[in-house]
Amino acid sequence: MMQPRLVEIRQGVLSKNDQLAASLRDRFESAGVTVLNVVSSPGSGKTTLLTETVRQLCADGVRVAVLVGDLATENDAERLRESGAPVRQIVTGGTCHLEADMIERHLEGWNLAELDLLIIENVGNLVCPASFDLGEALRVVLLCTTEGEDKPMKYPPMFNSADVVLLTKIDLAEVVEFDETAARQSIVNVAPHAPILAVSAKTQQGMPAWIAFLTERIREQV
Amino acid sequence: MHYLFYSAYSNVSPILGSAWEQYSSHQKILYLNIVDNGHKNTRYKQVPMAKSLIFPLYCTHSSLKKANIMHELSIAYELVAIAEAHVRDAGGSAVERVTVRIGELSGVVEEALQFGYDIATAGTLLEGSSLIVERVPIIAFCPTCAQQQTLDTMQYLACPVCHTPTPDILQGRELEISSMAIQVDEEVSS
Numbered sequence: 310m311m312q313p314r315l316v317e318i319r320q321g322v323l324s325k326n327d328q329l330a331a332s333l334r335d336r337f338e339s340a341g342v343t344v345l346n347v348v349s350s351p352g353s354g355k356t357t358l359l360t361e362t363v364r365q366l367c368a369d370g371v372r373v374a375v376l377v378g379d380l381a382t383e384n385d386a387e388r389l390r391e392s393g394a395p396v397r398q399i400v401t402g403g404t405c406h407l408e409a410d411m412i413e414r415h416l417e418g419w420n421l422a423e424l425d426l427l428i429i430e431n432v433g434n435l436v437c438p439a440s441f442d443l444g445e446a447l448r449v450v451l452l453c454t455t456e457g458e459d460k461p462m463k464y465p466p467m468f469n470s471a472d473v474v475l476l477t478k479i480d481l482a483e484v485v486e487f488d489e490t491a492a493r494q495s496i497v498n499v500a501p502h503a504p505i506l507a508v509s510a511k512t513q514q515g516m517p518a519w520i521a522f523l524t525e526r527i528r529e530q531v
Numbered sequence: 532m533h534y535l536f537y538s539a540y541s542n543v544s545p546i547l548g549s550a551w552e553q554y555s556s557h558q559k560i561l562y563l564n565i566v567d568n569g570h571k572n573t574r575y576k577q578v579p580m581a582k583s584l585i586f587p588l589y590c591t592h593s594s595l596k597k598a599n600i601m602h603e604l605s606i607a608y609e610l611v612a613i614a615e616a617h618v619r620d621a622g623g624s625a626v627e628r629v630t631v632r633i634g635e636l637s638g639v640v641e642e643a644l645q646f647g648y649d650i651a652t653a654g655t656l657l658e659g660s661s662l663i664v665e666r667v668p669i670i671a672f673c674p675t676c677a678q679q680q681t682l683d684t685m686q687y688l689a690c691p692v693c694h695t696p697t698p699d700i701l702q703g704r705e706l707e708i709s710s711m712a713i714q715v716d717e718e719v720s721s
Contacts, residue, residue: 312714313712313714314621314714314715315710316617316621316623316710316712317709317710318614318708318709318710319707320613321706322609322706323606323609323706324613325609404605405602406602406605408605436602437638440602440638440706441602462686465685465686465688466636466638467638469636469700498687498689499687501696501697501698502698
């Protein structure tokens with residue numbers, strides 16, 4: 310005789326990832342390393358921005374390492390290596406986001422205490438990575454001038470999860486008739502807490518402010 | 532609803548990709564290629580899928596060359612793992628329904644989760660069970676009104692009364708299993 314019974318659970322569906330992310334966060338904090346989780350849609354300039362960011366920080370004596378997620382290729386890792394920092398590729402084999410256990414596995418052999426900054430470049434995607442905490446101190450979400458000003462309104466969970474939003478390829482703003490004021494407003498609508506920085510890795514516009522922002526956060530962490 | 536679903540590598544999340552291939556207006560069925568590329572020998576299987584469920588494919592975005600798994604499927608697998616452990620702890624033999632709470636800001640799309648649920652429960656103690664989704668509205672604290680406000684959209688996180696931006700979100704990011712109705716064999720449990 311089968312009897313139905315109601316069982317209360319009240320458990321986060323992603324509690325396994327959340328717990329692992331929390332333990333990573335503890336590890337990062339005790340090692341004094343600031344960790345960024347950089348997210349955007351494909352083609353919005355993550356790799357170019359990060360290559361330039363790492364190059365400048367390395368020149369300032371900041372010890373940086375990079376983990377880069379990609380569905381299938383090593384191309385981004387190869388580009389990032391040009392910046393001089395140690396780079397590891399996480400090929401997700403088609404999975405559209407990084408999870409905390411992938412980060413943990415790829416940290417093996419790196420001495421976190423010898424790093425000031427660890428940059429995680431997530432898979433290009435504005436939907437899925439929003440749900441997966443990687444133990445980062447800062448989630449950086451990019452909005453590219455070529456994407457349209459209302460993109461944050463289309464992907465509220467992702468932009469809302471940002472600690473800072475970067476408007477990338479700002480040098481193209483005029484050519485593509487990008488309305489920066491409207492873009493900033495749509496970011497404020499879905500992420501009222503997040504500071505916004507406009508940058509161009511190509512022309513250096515806004516880069517000093519971005520580097521200063523990161524340097525400040527690294528100093529706080531140590 | 533029945534899916535023909537094959538995963539050659541049980542530890543590998545199957546990848547929904549390549550988008551739908553064919554649509555038969557007579558059968559009201561879409562065929563979805565399930566790609567399991569946890570191995571170098573990528574395998575493709577065709578899976579019939581109700582037209583109403585084409586929606587989850589949003590995650591494949593414009594570039595269909597890159598097969599993207601929808602994160603709701605990952606979430607469904609996690610959900611099944613947690614639920615199965617609870618069923619075993621309770622000495623249950625099957626599950627009738629699972630109730631989840633999903634915040635409006637959680638980034639989880641209900642239809643996609645329902646779709647993933649059917650795939651992830653196949654061959655488990657949850658097979659054939661129903662998934663009940665309780666939506667959790669966004670509640671924020673308005674610093675100007677000095678009180679909690681329910682927001683009716685995630686596209687404008689501001690007080691509906693005075694329009695002050697509300698960075699302090701109190702509720703709406705939930706993604707949790709709240710309860711399950713399970714079947715317990717009385718002879719076993721007594």
